[in-house]
Amino acid sequence: xxxxxxxxxxxxxxxxxxxxxxxxxxxxxxxxxxxxxxxxxxxxxxxxxxxxxxxxxxxxxxxxxxxxxxxxxxxxxxxxxxxxxxxxxxxxxxxxxxxxxxxxxxxxxxxxxxxxxxxxxxxxxxxxxxxxxxxxxxxxxxxxxxxxxxxxxxxxxxxxxxxxxxxxxxxxxxxxxxxxxxxxxxxxxxxxxxxxxxxxxxxxxxxxxxxxxxxxxxxxxxxxxxxxxxxxxxxxxxxxxxxxxxxxxxxxxxxxxxxxxxxxxxxxxxxxxxxxxxxxxxxxxxxxxxxxxxxxxxxxxxxxxxxxxxx
Numbered sequence: 348x349x350x351x352x353x354x355x356x357x358x359x360x361x362x363x364x365x366x367x368x369x370x371x372x373x374x375x376x377x378x379x380x381x382x383x384x385x386x387x388x389x390x391x392x393x394x395x396x397x398x399x400x401x402x403x404x405x406x407x408x409x410x411x412x413x414x415x416x417x418x419x420x421x422x423x424x425x426x427x428x429x430x431x432x433x434x435x436x437x438x439x440x441x442x443x444x445x446x447x448x449x450x451x452x453x454x455x456x457x458x459x460x461x462x463x464x465x466x467x468x469x470x471x472x473x474x475x476x477x478x479x480x481x482x483x484x485x486x487x488x489x490x491x492x493x494x495x496x497x498x499x500x501x502x503x504x505x506x507x508x509x510x511x512x513x514x515x516x517x518x519x520x521x522x523x524x525x526x527x528x529x530x531x532x533x534x535x536x537x538x539x540x541x542x543x544x545x546x547x548x549x550x551x552x553x554x555x556x557x558x559x560x561x562x563x564x565x566x567x568x569x570x571x572x573x574x575x576x577x578x579x580x581x582x583x584x585x586x587x588x589x590x591x592x593x594x595x596x597x598x599x600x601x602x603x604x605x606x607x608x609x610x611x612x613x614x615x616x617x618x619x620x621x622x623x624x625x626x627x628x629x630x631x632x633x634x635x636x637x638x639x640x641x642x643x644x645x646x647x648x649x650x651x652x653x654x655x656x657x658x
Contacts, residue, residue: 361426373626380418396635409437439468444482462501465490487568488526495531506535508549514581522595536628539567567630568637
């Protein structure tokens, strides 16, 4: 007879060592540019904590309308100069002409950055719906094509297991992903999701549609459920009832929320691993502890101490 402990514990960890997961995983981490000296200190503690895991790359987000343009550039450049990490800079279509966006792309190339995460971007401040800049790149596929003309960048784009909020249907959303691929994208990173089956169904639909480039699940460990729920609504990600119940009554229990978060995210990652997923992109929210723990559970170990450019 199978006990509850075997379901939630002993049956949970062996998924890491299953026949489907003998190959080592590859990870990437996402950060956002800090607004204050205190936030910058937190960011760099997190970067140093995660650096020994040797991710494929680390990405730095780009604020709405280019509002963090300089801070994004400075953060990416410091990662390039002061660490052994490979940085990727986010770039959007919002609030800028093609010439202005192209200038940013050339600045990254001249600085030694060779990876851009190309996104359409959210509606500009004061707008409820996205409206292309009259002189800018209209959509992510146009941005990808423009980047490709400037330099031989690695270009990651976004994918949406449950469809983008502005897409008319799952089919229309898949067509948009294919346009980005046709324009020159080399990888697709998904929006975060909490129902793992959503990603697996998306992967099946993509394969049926002829998508062959890597589809990397975006994983966001949740410690602030209210904030995560708000982000989910904005981004079209569903929040299963069972997931919401995990955080009921924990509003004032920060440490317990962290423990719940790691269990929920670990189970999600292990299920993905058991289904052949080898690449994971973690939305760190500039915090290292949960991401580091998830990588450890998935079998990724830190490189020996002492590696790195900084002292």
